[in-house]
Amino acid sequence: MQITDHIHALKIPFAINDPAGRKVPRFVYSYLICGKKICLIDSGVAGSEKIILNYLEKTGRSPQDITRLILTHSHPDHIGAARAVKRISGCTVLAHAAEKSWIEDVELQAKERPVPGFHSLVGGSVRVDRTVRDGEIVALEEGLALLVLHTPGHSAGSISLWLAGEGALFSADAVPIPGDMPIYQDISESFRSIKRLASFPEIKLLLSAWDEPRFGGEAYRIMDDGLRYLERIHGCVLKVARASQSSSPIEPCRQVLIELGLPQTMANPLVAASFQASLKAGMERSRQDLLEN
Numbered sequence: 001m002q003i004t005d006h007i008h009a010l011k012i013p014f015a016i017n018d019p020a021g022r023k024v025p026r027f028v029y030s031y032l033i034c035g036k037k038i039c040l041i042d043s044g045v046a047g048s049e050k051i052i053l054n055y056l057e058k059t060g061r062s063p064q065d066i067t068r069l070i071l072t073h074s075h076p077d078h079i080g081a082a083r084a085v086k087r088i089s090g091c092t093v094l095a096h097a098a099e100k101s102w103i104e105d106v107e108l109q110a111k112e113r114p115v116p117g118f119h120s121l122v123g124g125s126v127r128v129d130r131t132v133r134d135g136e137i138v139a140l141e142e143g144l145a146l147l148v149l150h151t152p153g154h155s156a157g158s159i160s161l162w163l164a165g166e167g168a169l170f171s172a173d174a175v176p177i178p179g180d181m182p183i184y185q186d187i188s189e190s191f192r193s194i195k196r197l198a199s200f201p202e203i204k205l206l207l208s209a210w211d212e213p214r215f216g217g218e219a220y221r222i223m224d225d226g227l228r229y230l231e232r233i234h235g236c237v238l239k240v241a242r243a244s245q246s247s248s249p250i251e252p253c254r255q256v257l258i259e260l261g262l263p264q265t266m267a268n269p270l271v272a273a274s275f276q277a278s279l280k281a282g283m284e285r286s287r288q289d290l291l292e293n
């Protein structure tokens with residue numbers, strides 16, 4: 001789907017297994033910035049190369065037009081097809097240094113962050129050819145350049161990208177959607193990152209990995225909703241932790257999900273780890289503290 005003169009969005013469906021082994025449908029957005037050459041932002045899960053190639057064919061482009069693949073972070077739904085895309089196109093792969101080890105060694109990631117069905121989501125390791133850092137400009141071609149914004153929280157090396165010419169902000173997984181599965185590694189960093197993104201004055205278009213494109217004022221509303229959602233989650237986690245006697249993280253995780261009105265199918269180790277991260281941020285820190293710092 002073409003969004004602006006240069007930006008195209010690809011909605012990629014996939015499924016993850018819940019703890020009972022049932023398939024839970026999910027989706028992720030990858031983006032193409034199409035000029036003379038193409039920059040792909042995230043690759044989707046394993047097998048997504050077929051969706052990407054089909055789209056290129058439909059729009060009269062060739063796979064070799066992809067010269068860059070920027071991975072916003074190392075999670076399976078973003079890097080799953082990276083190896084295949086690089087093999088087919090010969091593109092250069094870019095990512096933040098803090099995500100490099102899990103991209104270049106997916107077995108290490110599977111061991112340290114065992115997402116259910118990991119190996120069906122990830123098609124192999126891929127070399128990061130260039131690491132990028134906050135404030136760096138990735139010049140795509142005359143008149144098209146991306147500003148790299150380090151937006152940690154969801155993961156340590158998560159990046160967002162700002163395409164000034166089109167007022168487009170690619171926020172990857174930085175901004176949570178109310179009602180969606182809460183996944184973050186450091187809640188304070190998440191707050192800071194969303195607030196930083198929301199402080200950009202001229203966002204015309206917010207392009208998230210897990211939401212449809214949002215235009216104008218709606219973009220700011222989505223970021224504000226994301227902040228409020230994190231604030232609510234954090235409050236519930238602290239409340240449940242104060243009342244809980246359980247030593248295992250899954251039981252309080254179930255309780256928090258009930259408090260938030262979220263389905264019990266979300267009670268998995270990743271969500272439990274996010275809630276543990278809230279606890280780590282400090283039992284004593286109030287929600288207001290978190291918002292202000």
Ligand SMILES: [Zn+2]
Binds near residue numbers: 073075154173
């Ligand atoms: Zn992610």
